[in-house]
Amino acid sequence: xxxxxxxxxxxxxxxxxxxxxxxxxxxxxxxxxxxxxxxxxxxxxxxxxxxxxxxxxxxxxxxxxxxxxxxxxxxxxxxxxxxxxxxxxxxxxxxxxxxxxxxxxxxxxxxxxxxxxxxxxxxxxxxxxxxxxxxxxxxxxxxxxxxxxxxxxxxxxxxxxxxxxxxxxxxxxxxxxxxxxxxxxxxxxxxxxxxxxxxxxxxxxxxxxxxxxxxxxxxxxxxxxxxxxxxxxxxxxxxxxxxxxxxxxxxxxxxxxxxxxxxxxxxxxxxxxxxxxxxxxxxxxxxxxxxxxxxxxxxx
Numbered sequence: 404x405x406x407x408x409x410x411x412x413x414x415x416x417x418x419x420x421x422x423x424x425x426x427x428x429x430x431x432x433x434x435x436x437x438x439x440x441x442x443x444x445x446x447x448x449x450x451x452x453x454x455x456x457x458x459x460x461x462x463x464x465x466x467x468x469x470x471x472x473x474x475x476x477x478x479x480x481x482x483x484x485x486x487x488x489x490x491x492x493x494x495x496x497x498x499x500x501x502x503x504x505x506x507x508x509x510x511x512x513x514x515x516x517x518x519x520x521x522x523x524x525x526x527x528x529x530x531x532x533x534x535x536x537x538x539x540x541x542x543x544x545x546x547x548x549x550x551x552x553x554x555x556x557x558x559x560x561x562x563x564x565x566x567x568x569x570x571x572x573x574x575x576x577x578x579x580x581x582x583x584x585x586x587x588x589x590x591x592x593x594x595x596x597x598x599x600x601x602x603x604x605x606x607x608x609x610x611x612x613x614x615x616x617x618x619x620x621x622x623x624x625x626x627x628x629x630x631x632x633x634x635x636x637x638x639x640x641x642x643x644x645x646x647x648x649x650x651x652x653x654x655x656x657x658x659x660x661x662x663x664x665x666x667x668x669x670x671x672x673x674x675x676x677x678x679x680x681x682x683x684x685x686x687x688x689x690x691x692x693x694x695x696x697x698x699x700x701x702x703x
Contacts, residue, residue, distance in 0.1 A: 508628045515548045515626045522622050526599055531615035534600035539564045544595030544623060551700060552587060553629040553668075554578070555620070556596045557638040557675060558608050564601035569594045574676035578635075581676070581689070585697040595623055597642040608638055617642065624666055631699045632668050633692075636675030643670055650674060654688065659698050671696050 508515060523543040529535060542559040545568050554570075562572035570578045579589045598608045598616045620642065634640045640653050643665045653663075653672035662669040673692035674685050 508626055510626070512549055519544075519548050519623070519626050522619065522626075526619050529599070529619070531618075532600075532612045534598070534602060534612055537603050538600040540567045541599050542567055542569050542596060542601070543599055543619070544593060545569060546593035547591070548593065548626050550591060550593040550627070551630045552592045552633060552696065553624075553627055553631075554592055554594045554633045554635060555639045555643065556594070557636045558596050558598035559601040560605050560677075561601070563596075569596050570676070573680060577676040577679060581693060584690075585693050587700075593627060593629070595620070597639050613638065613642060624668075629668060631696055632665055632670045633696055634670055634672050636678065639675075640672050654692065657692075657695065659695060662695075662699070669699055671699070 510518075523541075526543050527541045529541065542563045546553075556569060559569065560572050560574070562575075563569055569575070578594075582589055582592060597620060598612055599619055600612075600616075602608055602612070632643065634643050634653075637647075637650055637653075640650065641647050644653075644663060650672065657663065657671060662671065664670065671692055674682075674689050679686055679689055
């Protein structure tokens with residue numbers, strides 16, 4: 404399907420088609436997320452507190468009056484000609500939005516956990532790039548290997564470098580609230596970064612550093628078989644797609660009916676929590692991305 408035609412259709416009919424599609428899949432429950440009312444609550448005063456201990460909900464910085472409300476399923480919805488319809492995921496159960504696991508790992512769970520630990524041990528002595536000289540330790544990843552959602556970030560920061568766990572600083576606290584906003588506990592998610600070592604002074608990773616770490620991300624996905632990947636930030640998006648473009652372009656090409664796939668796994672692109680901390684107005688767009696993750700994960 405021609406991209407320009409799809410984009411034109413997406414802009415014109417987003418209000419009616421997208422909300423009607425959501426209601427048919429989820430009813431109105433997605434709009435009742437507890438995060439929607441408390442998006443702007445302050446973070447914990449202690450930035451070193453582990454993100455998994457956060458209890459404050461997250462929601463988009465959107466006045467409730469501006470949230471698009473679902474329309475009746477009986478209301479007619481504009482249909483594209485058959486030749487122009489985007490590809491859809493094979494329906495499963497009662498929810499045609501939910502995706503199926505096309506990237507399956509044929510290995511017992513216990514063995515997958517053991518292999519992941521072996522990869523982490525091997526990565527801990529990696530010297531493939533210059534970051535090994537300045538790191539405190541490698542931040543490989545955390546979470547269950549059978550998680551339905553995998554979050555991929557960019558690179559560890561100061562607190563992650565100290566603790567050896569991804570997303571434990573202020574950005575990690577915000578990530579925890581983002582997940583809670585769509586009824587997902589952090590402990591249910593596998594979280595990792597594109598680059599496993601902290602760049603000095605939290606600078607952006609260099610291309611050669613990202614390339615050197617690509618092997619570890621690939622090895623992680625040999626053992627992971629999620630239903631959805633949430634890519635946070637431009638560097639994670641580039642690492643998964645192999646092409647460089649702005650976050651707005653990545654996000655403009657995703658919808659419940661059409662998403663980029665990494666090894667057969669749907670990818671939802673969104674802004675990094677660090678960016679959201681610097682630019683609170685972008686939370687409105689991040690909320691849409693979280694809703695898309697919820698749609699794709701919804702079982703019934």
